[in-house]
Amino acid sequence: MYIGTEQLTHTYMPGTPFATEALQDITFNLKQGCFALIIGPSGSGKSTLIQHLNGLLKPTAGQVFFAGQSTGSDKKALLNLRKKIGLVFQMPEEQFFSETVFDEIAFAPRNQGLGEKEVAKRVSDAFKKTGLKSAGLLKRHPFQLSAGQKRLVAIAAVLSLNPEVLILDEPTVALDLESKNNLFNLLAKLNRKEGLTVIVSTHHLDDVAALADTALVLNQGRLMLWGPLEEVFSRRELLHEMGLSLPAVTEIMHSLAESGFPVNTAVYTIQKAQQEIMAAKKRG
Ligand SMILES: Nc1ncnc2c1ncn2[C@@H]1O[C@H](COP(=O)(O)OP(=O)(O)OP(=O)(O)O)[C@@H](O)[C@H]1O
Ligand SMILES: [Mg+2]
Incomplete structure (x- = not known):
């Protein structure tokens, strides 16, 4: 097992009248180098699951595994985990806080205590990987970019840590067709040429399905199906019952x-x- 969970359950606000069981008894594992989709209707638990995979949320019960080991709850181990498993949030550009694109991408490597020379290299490498071209962009304010450019900068800000796994939560939301295609080309390149394991949550299967080899289907906090994409997609009626279409x-x-x-x-x-x-x- 490279990355996965064992009987993972998560309850928000446990022990209060607002307690919500967002994930129940989730067990799956993914191979290194795979391209996996997490599919499910709104509120099914996609974002909650994703945030467990890089240690941002802690299980109420059960375990999360990475590279064959339980990720545990030790602070140092979790910080290390977050370097290896990069997470791009839903609408990540809403969380930009730096004055320039350079500083936005440099934030994580600087936070790790890397020297400015290494930071500049990390920024330049991550920026180039995303296919963003004009060097002038690095000096601009992040809010001056187009929606597609912002999304790529948000991805560069995670790639600057050189992660082994890249997880993106609904990465195509609010992007036009051209920006979506740029994003898919980037994900295909990172997965196939650079060997990154890629995990994408979505409820729109239209474009990203062609890139993936594995799928997990969540509904009301439960893992309904998971496995090779073709097997999951062959259960068309079940997907329709959940309000998902192929x-x-x-x-x-x-x-x-x-x-x-x-x-x-x-x-x-x-x-x-x-x-x-x-x-x-x-x-x-
Ligand atoms: N911070 C929170 N506090 C309390 N409940 C939460 C919190 N975040 C999510 N939930 C609840 O947990 C369940 C799963 O939510 P989650 O955000 O993981 O779903 P999702 O599949 O990502 O949905 P979407 O497609 O709308 O992003 C929902 O019932 C939601 O209301
Ligand atoms: Mg979500």
Whole structure:
């Protein structure tokens, strides 16, 4: 097991009239280098689960594992964990607090006590990885950037710690199509070329599904399904019952199959769908 949980339960405000059991008995494990989706409707516990994976929230019961070990609750161990597991929050740019993009990306490495020379290198490397180009951007105020640029700066601010795992909570919210595509290209590069384990929470499966190999499905704080993406996506009715739909292109393939056109339904991109439909046509 590389990263995962064992019978993880989390209750907010336990012992009060407001107690909410946000996660119940969650057990799963992910392989190093995977690209996993955490899928679930609003309020299903995605953000709560994600915040356990890098030690920001502590389990009410059960355990979280990283690199084969229980992450425990020792303060030093948790600080170390947060260096290895980078977390990009939902709408991260709302939490920008620095005067320049440079300082925003430099915050975490400076906080670790690294020298300014190393900090500058970390900033430059992280900035370049995101595909942001103009060096002038680093001197700008973070609030002067476009929504897509802000999101990439927020990711650079986490990459500057050189994490092994990158977790993003609903990273496409409020982005236009071009910014989404930039983001997906970046995640694909980090996962496939740099070997980072990537975990993304979402309730829009449309675009990110083509990148992922594993999926976890949460509903009302329970883990309903988890495993290889194709297996999870084959449980279409269960997903529909939870108010989730498969990527539009996959739904179309299911409709075709149901109406007697013999296509493979495990298709998540328009390009693949075209190939599959042409192949089915040839097969007659
Ligand atoms: N800080 C908190 N205090 C009390 N209850 C909370 C807190 N944060 C979340 N909850 C509750 O825990 C449950 C799970 O919330 P969570 O934010 O993890 O869901 P989510 O799947 O991330 O939802 P969304 O898609 O809307 O972001 C919900 O019932 C929510 O109301
Ligand atoms: Mg959330």
